[in-house]
Amino acid sequence: xxxxxxxxxxxxxxxxAPVPVAIVAGVPSFNHAGTVASVLRAAQAxxxxxxxxxxxxxxxxxxxxxxxxREQVRGLRxxxxxxxxxxxxxxxxxxxxxxxxIRELRMILELAHEVRARACLVLDASVTSxxxxxxxxLVRPILDDQFDMVAPCFARHKLDGTISKGIVYPLxxxxxxxxxxxxxxxxxxxxxxxxxxxxxxxxxxxxxxxLSTDARALSEAVCGEFAVCQVFLGPAEHAGxxxxxxxxxxxxxxxxxxxxxxxxxxxxxxxVRGSEPIRGFGTPVxxxxxxxxxxxxxxxxxxRLGCRTLQEVWSAVLPPATLLAxxxxxxxxAAGAALADDLWARIVYDFALGYRLHVMNRSHLLRALTPLxxxxxxxxxxxxxxxxSQDVERRVQQLSLVYEAQKPYLISRWxxxxxxxx
Amino acid sequence: xxxxxxxALYGATHRVLVGVxxxxxxxxxxxxxxLLSSLLGWLLGALLGLILRxxxxxxxxxxxxxxxxxxxxxKNSPTLLLRKTVTWxxxxxxxxxxxxxxxxxxxPQLIPRVVESLPNLGTAIVVVLLGVLxxxxxxxxxxxxxxxxxxxxxxxxxxxxxxxxxxxxAAMALDHLRIGGDIVRLGFAILFGGIVLxxxxxxxxxxxxxxxRSWERQSHSKAExxxxxxxxx
Numbered sequence: 152x153x154x155x156x157x158x159x160x161x162x163x164x165x166x167x168a169p170v171p172v173a174i175v176a177g178v179p180s181f182n183h184a185g186t187v188a189s190v191l192r193a194a195q196a197x198x199x200x201x202x203x204x205x206x207x208x209x210x211x212x213x214x215x216x217x218x219x220x221r222e223q224v225r226g227l228r229x230x231x232x233x234x235x236x237x238x239x240x241x242x243x244x245x246x247x248x249x250x251x252x253i254r255e256l257r258m259i260l261e262l263a264h265e266v267r268a269r270a271c272l273v274l275d276a277s278v279t280s281x282x283x284x285x286x287x288x289l290v291r292p293i294l295d296d297q298f299d300m301v302a303p304c305f306a307r308h309k310l311d312g313t314i315s316k317g318i319v320y321p322l323x324x325x326x327x328x329x330x331x332x333x334x335x336x337x338x339x340x341x342x343x344x345x346x347x348x349x350x351x352x353x354x355x356x357x358x359x360x361x362l363s364t365d366a367r368a369l370s371e372a373v374c375g376e377f378a379v380c381q382v383f384l385g386p387a388e389h390a391g392x393x394x395x396x397x398x399x400x401x402x403x404x405x406x407x408x409x410x411x412x413x414x415x416x417x418x419x420x421x422x423v424r425g426s427e428p429i430r431g432f433g434t435p436v437x438x439x440x441x442x443x444x445x446x447x448x449x450x451x452x453x454x455r456l457g458c459r460t461l462q463e464v465w466s467a468v469l470p471p472a473t474l475l476a477x478x479x480x481x482x483x484x485a486a487g488a489a490l491a492d493d494l495w496a497r498i499v500y501d502f503a504l505g506y507r508l509h510v511m512n513r514s515h516l517l518r519a520l521t522p523l524x525x526x527x528x529x530x531x532x533x534x535x536x537x538x539x540s541q542d543v544e545r546r547v548q549q550l551s552l553v554y555e556a557q558k559p560y561l562i563s564r565w566x567x568x569x570x571x572x573x
Numbered sequence: 574x575x576x577x578x579x580x581a582l583y584g585a586t587h588r589v590l591v592g593v594x595x596x597x598x599x600x601x602x603x604x605x606x607x608l609l610s611s612l613l614g615w616l617l618g619a620l621l622g623l624i625l626r627x628x629x630x631x632x633x634x635x636x637x638x639x640x641x642x643x644x645x646x647x648k649n650s651p652t653l654l655l656r657k658t659v660t661w662x663x664x665x666x667x668x669x670x671x672x673x674x675x676x677x678x679x680x681p682q683l684i685p686r687v688v689e690s691l692p693n694l695g696t697a698i699v700v701v702l703l704g705v706l707x708x709x710x711x712x713x714x715x716x717x718x719x720x721x722x723x724x725x726x727x728x729x730x731x732x733x734x735x736x737x738x739x740x741x742x743a744a745m746a747l748d749h750l751r752i753g754g755d756i757v758r759l760g761f762a763i764l765f766g767g768i769v770l771x772x773x774x775x776x777x778x779x780x781x782x783x784x785x786r787s788w789e790r791q792s793h794s795k796a797e798x799x800x801x802x803x804x805x806x
Contacts, residue, residue: 311804335806399721401805457720460727464713515713521721 171267173205174198174290177259179212180276184219186390187211187276188227194274195231197286205294210262212237212255220276237262256364257355263346270294271346275337280388288382289340292432299345299377302369303336305387306436309535309543310445313528314405316547318499319366321554326413327373328423330551331381334366335405338387341368345377366405370412374419383433402524403517410506410517421562425555437540445536450529451488455481457522464519468505473497480526489530490523492553498523499554500561508568603671610667618660625652690750697746704742708735726775737768 176194180187191211198207211224211234221238228234237258256273263271270293272286285303292298315335323334341349349355354371355364372379413420458481466474473494480488502520506513535543625631630652669687712735719727744761747753753760 308804312806314805397721398805399718405806453720453723456723456725456727460716460720464717511713512710515717518717518721521717 171206171269172208172263173268173294174202174207174270174272175210175259175263175266175268176207176272176274176286177210177212177256177262178274178276179255179259180216180220180224181213181255182216182218182220183276183390184216184223186279187213187220188223190274190276190278190281191224191227191231191234193281193283194272194286195234196283200283201287202290208235208262208266208268209233210235210237210259212258214238214254214258235262253355253364257350260341260346260349260355263341263343264350267343268346269343270340271343272340273338275387275389277389278338278387279390280386282385285338285384288384288433289338292380292382292430293340293342296380296430297342297378298380298430299342300368300372300379301340301432302331302333302365302379302381303338303387304332304381304383304431304435305336306383306385306438308438308443309538309540310532313531314402314524316543317495317524317527317531317550319405319409320547321496321551322409322499322503323366323369324426324551325554325558326416326420326423327370328426329373329379330426330428331369331373331379333381334369336365336387337389339365339368341372342377345372345375348375348377366409367412370416374416380430380432383431383435385436386438398524399518399521402521403514406502406517406520407506407513410503413503414507417565421565424558426551445532447529447532447536450525450532454490454522454526454529457519457526461519461522464511464515465523467510468516468519469498469501473501477523477526489534490527492550493557495523495527496550496554496557497560500557500564503561504564504568507565599675602674606667606671606674607664610664610670614660614663614667617663618656621659622652622656625655630655693750697749700746700749701742704738704745708738708742711735711738729775733768733772737765740764740768 176198178187178190178194183190191209195209198209209231211227213221213224213236221236224234224236228236237255259273260271270290272290274281274285289301289303292301312333312335315333319334320332324330349368349371352371354367369379458477462474462478465477469477476494480490498520502516505511505516510516531546535546538546631650634651712731715734716727716731719730724730740761744757747757
């Protein structure tokens with residue numbers, strides 16, 4: 152539960168607004184002093200330029216920044232008196248929850264619900280490349296086409312976002328049956344009725360990794376049979392805030408939340424077969440410039456090291472046939488070997504099951520996936536290093552089909568983990 | 574003369590019979606106590622086994638990451654281990670009761686000593702069990718982190734961590750039981766110091782290459798391909 156000062160501020164902000172408000176644009180932030188002002192300015196410009204005839208609220212939600220983010224926002228209020236600020240009183244910031252955007256996000260949703268907003272836009276305070284047109288592109292499908300959730304699809308280099316390409320997109324597509332290309336998009340827009348559902352189901356009262364709030368929003372929307380679409384935006388450049396996380400922490404954070412969603416929505420995804428495309432607005436943007444060179448050999452060596460040393464850990468999760476296949480692969484050198492799609496899909500499914508069954512400490516389990524992910528990544532990079540962006544996209548779609556084809560394996564193991572252990 | 578021999582024989586027989594008569598009830602009590610305690614132990618064990626199986630105890634324990642108990646159990650079943658522990662505890666108690674009834678000279682001192690040392694023994698067992706749990710947890714954490722950091726000797730590091738914690742737990746348990754006294758402390762200090770020194774040497778010598786490689790990387794081309802260039806998210 153958030154503190155009473157925050158509740159008072161939500162009530163004050165709501166009271167000052169003309170109800171109902173068409174659009175609430177919220178920016179949850181935590182130590183984003185360098186970028187929060189530009190995101191708020193872009194949002195303000197977008198609201199003014201594209202929705203000048205409609206009532207709107209621009210909100211900054213910040214519970215515990217200590218790098219001057221809130222001072223930046225207050226400075227901006229001098230330029231824009233319509234900007235609302237949600238957060239605790241000074242001096243209470245340090246006691247907040249460690250999950251960065253959750254409390255702030257919930258405050259924005261509560262405000263949107265309070266003012267009966269038709270659309271609630273949630274923006275990422277770390278983005279440095281946001282244009283005013285993003286507001287229009289994200290909000291219009293809700294106001295004009297009655298969609299309930301709009302997910303972004305940013306332009307990216309062909310080898311960027313490999314956790315999404317190799318795990319999160321194919322997995323969520325196979326589970327929930329909707330082809331939302333970037334489930335970890337970091338910005339999204341919601342309809343008023345979806346906001347109401349989120350608050351009624353207390354979706355944000357459950358802890359979730361800061362890296363995957365959007366994945367939770369998406370799974371909730373799809374499982375609630377809400378209409379979801381995606382918009383093609385330009386590139387999203389992010390400014391780092393604080394020390395960057397190592398790969399295994401990122402994997403653990405993202406997959407922990409995705410697997411938690413799997414556990415929460417079992418009844419839904421076990422009934423889903425195949426997948427269907429969702430409506431896309433705009434045109435996919437091609438990323439300019441070449442992708443940075445990547446050393447696949449080093450990744451493969453990490454995979455081989457994992458195969459040599461993590462057998463005991465993996466044997467608690469993976470069935471014997473998979474372990475055998477991995478051992479066979481690890482004997483080959485980087486140039487010739489590749490982790491087959493079906494093997495990779497089954498490995499991800501086995502880890503999801505291991506997470507559900509709690510076969511070991513969950514953080515250990517998720518971190519133990521890192522060498523396997525690097526093995527898959529090495530195979531992917533070697534195959535796609537010289538390919539065009541379109542070819543990479545086709546390859547990701549092909550991998551996703553394999554995830555869908557292997558879904559009966561997941562369901563069998565999920566239902567009978569002891570009996571079905573090939 | 575014959576009367577004296579007869580008296581002596583009668584006296585000896587009488588003493589032996591009196592001795593046997595005083596010995597037999599104790600012996601019978603001992604046998605009875607052991608038989609009854611065995612029966613009771615078996616019954617309690619069977620009852621406990623039934624209850625634990627009804628609760629799916631083995632699987633629950635695995636779910637709670639308490640695999641160490643399974644590893645140390647016969648047939649990997651903590652239920653069986655607890656069942657046997659209960660049975661044998663009751664049997665041992667039966668023996669103690671029987672020995673007390675038997676009235677052997679050693680028992681009056683033995684039983685208070687056994688009872689006195691029970692809390693310490695329990696604490697020591699708990700210390701060792703916690704040590705084993707912690708050792709396994711830390712060893713796995715070190716192993717996974719070291720592999721993710723691409724340290725070739727990950728298994729060695731993990732094993733060193735495991736034994737460090739195990740030795741520490743064993744020394745604490747022995748110290749608690751007052752076994753070995755200063756020798757245990759001294760032995761532990763030498764062993765612990767040795768392990769730390771060995772680790773320091775291993776890491777120091779290993780780091781030499783890592784540091785030189787890092788310098789080499791910095792002085793050579795900065796555009797060297799690496800997986801760090803990728804945006805995984």
